[in-house]
């Protein structure tokens with residue numbers, strides 16, 4: 001009886017595991033859509049690991065259930081008397097070692113592209129030295145400071161907005177991420193991009209949005225009691241709309257923004 | 260035929276052959292070897308006996324387990340039905356009509372994590388079982404330093420008092436996460452819990468560290484110096500190896516955490532500014548007006564320094580949470596499968612490799628922290644490679660079961676459950692180790708799923724398994740098998756329902772530590788799934804009643820058993836149940852390793868380490 005129950009419980013793990021995966025998309029328990037240039041790469045790497053892992057998961061879980069079923073104490077003889085097998089140890093050390101190294105090395109290029117200084121865009125309108133804006137995180141809101149007409153941050157013609165960060169579509173956007181008080185984290189699920197904002201540091205971040213729209217900007221690092229509501233938006237617009245937005249922001253900022 | 264000689268005893272090891280003569284006398288509760296009777300206080304409170312100290316750790320760990328579990332239930336309630344009055348707690352929040360406040364929520368998950376890691380799992384594994392098992396398994400009469408051992412437990416009491424006092428101070432308890440990242444945790448105006456709760460948190464953890472340090476020194480010395488004749492290192496049960504390696508991890512990693520905690524404490528009370536950068540503006544307050552935790556204008560500190568120091572301890576600490584559990588599982592699988600452990604040496608080496616590699620992977624918690632990304636790359640390779648020794652262990656556990664004669668007793672069920680769940684937890688580690696993927700899944704529910712699979716479904720299952728397995732040795736009575744099996748089945752089902760689905764939340768991008776996920780559009784559709792998880796978690800919590808009843812009922816009314824109810828080989832089963840002062844009847848000689856099950860040398864399917872053939 002217990003043997004049957006244990007077998008069913010153990011075999012249910014891989015079966016329901018796979019079942020959940022197959023049905024995940026339908027329930028929206030899967031990735032949100034991928035709207036940055038590197039988002040599909042990250043999804044691909046995730047799936048690549050998943051297929052290797054799923055294989056190991058299924059094989060080991062099924063073997064476990066099977067052994068529990070098969071080698072029950074009901075048999076009246078003794079168990080197999082063995083202390084192991086050198087050959088098997090070599091096999092199950094070498095094969096996973098190779099698989100793991102393959103996983104490790106396939107990851108590197110994408111990470112370097114996203115986070116390394118050398119991966120940052122150098123052509124385009126925005127670079128590490130000349131960002132589109134400075135993004136300030138503080139308890140519990142987001143502020144965006146654009147450099148204004150002179151293209152230089154920290155001058156009198158800087159423009160500020162809060163809550164909504166407007167960026168052009170199809171362009172490499174670089175911004176400087178800063179924190180005023182405690183650690184926060186910039187996270188836009190659709191872009192697959194996360195970077196902590198570290199007080200005392202200015203961290204350059206880049207992405208290229210591939211689809212116009214408005215996306216949730218989530219704070220992903222605990223920053224205090226209001227962490228859950230530290231929401232912002234990233235609005236991705238066409239180049240013309242972006243220019244219009246900047247003009248509008250400028251008008252607003254210099255008319256009634258600060259006297 | 261069953262090996263338990265009391266006529267009314269249940270069959271706890273079915274199909275077992277007759278006992279060896281001289282073992283398992285009915286109700287063997289040996290007279291203590293003590294000549295002088297100790298008073299109650301000396302015997303049970305200020306005891307020098309490693310077994311009593313182990314039990315003290317066991318009971319206090321279980322009490323904190325209930326507290327930590329209740330907090331988990333409150334967390335789950337909020338995630339399923341945010342801002343609705345919480346049954347049982349609503350009286351505390353008249354201002355919100357009974358709904359908990361976000362401040363309270365941040366405190367809940369901070370203290371849940373802190374209590375479960377530092378007051379439940381570590382004390383249960385190393386404190387309770389480390390103390391109880393090490394001398395018994397290596398054939399020693401007690402620990403090398405019994406007084407130090409007693410202090411090791413009593414150093415936990417200031418920790419208990421401080422951690423509980425923190426709940427009642429102004430602003431409530433610490434609320435910066437169990438990771439306590441500054442400046443959130445150091446600047447008083449940054450969070451209510453940072454007002455003074457954090458100070459209690461830091462002082463309490465320092466005491467836990469003192470206790471762990473005394474324990475670790477004792478374990479290492481005892482294992483090195485006090486093994487019985489013939490007990491070579493390579494004849495030690497894997498439980499002892501796991502505890503030995505965990506003690507080394509404590510010895511090398513803990514000083515770093517202690518130093519870091521004291522630095523944070525100094526930041527908080529005398530404004531040293533180790534972790535606080537210059538010119539912060541918190542809560543619209545400029546540096547000069549911060550009450551505390553930040554010196555005027557020029558602090559020049561580094562928040563990342565804390566993260567490095569914290570994880571330099573806390574990554575090895577997560578292996579402290581699992582390496583002993585791996586040891587217990589190995590032993591319990593071999594005993595109840597009636598088979599030698601498959602690949603003893605690879606098992607030892609892989610545990611050592613996990614521990615060694617464990618010191619060079621801490622940066623995998625910081626891939627998106629702003630740390631040099633090139634450093635992230637090397638931490639990735641080290642972390643991915645740490646999955647290798649974990650995989651080797653899983654294969655060897657499977658090898659141990661293969662060809663066995665498996666007796667599905669409760670300890671065995673939990674041990675098999677451990678293997679099944681550890682596979683999931685270990686495998687999900689690979690995604691998070693992969694730096695580009697971790698950019699997305701860091702700080703999401705995938706991380707939460709991962710560590711609950713390794714720590715709850717892993718370590719906690721191993722602790723349950725160990726309690727059922729060694730209970731007869733601790734109390735001379737066996738726990739009820741039927742209740743035990745019911746306990747296992749429900750716990751296994753609800754654990755998976757609760758934690759497996761958290762992977763899906765994580766893939767959907769849901770970040771952790773949020774009081775109300777549905778404040779964001781991207782997460783609004785996840786509420787039904789969260790409700791399912793919450794209901795599963797409630798069922799799991801309620802199901803533990805079977806364990807509680809069984810545990811206490813069996814203390815008084817469980818069937819008495821002899822020395823070796825499971826027909827196991829290792830030395831503790833040579834001692835009376837429960838062992839008296841001094842543990843063994845007399846000097847022992849060890850003839851072989853602990854895993855000679857189903858050996859052709861003898862008629863029975865087990866061959867104790869002490870038996871000369």
Ligand code: HEM
Pocket residue numbers: 438577578580581623624642643645646649684685686688689691692693697700701702706709710713714717718
């Ligand atoms: C197969 C081996 C393992 C690998 C590759 C691995 C990898 C990782 C990685 C990369 C993270 C950081 C994820 C993130 O924050 O983005 C992590 C988190 C964590 N791991 Fe593991 N892990 C492994 C095994 C374990 C074991 C055995 C335990 C404990 C028993 C454990 C406990 C934890 C905990 C508690 C955290 C979360 C800490 C926090 O942020 O609160 N891991 N693991």
Ligand SMILES: [Cu+2]
Pocket residue numbers: 184185219220221222223224226227228230
């Ligand atoms: Cu936040």
Ligand SMILES: [Cu+2]
Pocket residue numbers: 573574577620621623624
């Ligand atoms: Cu880690």
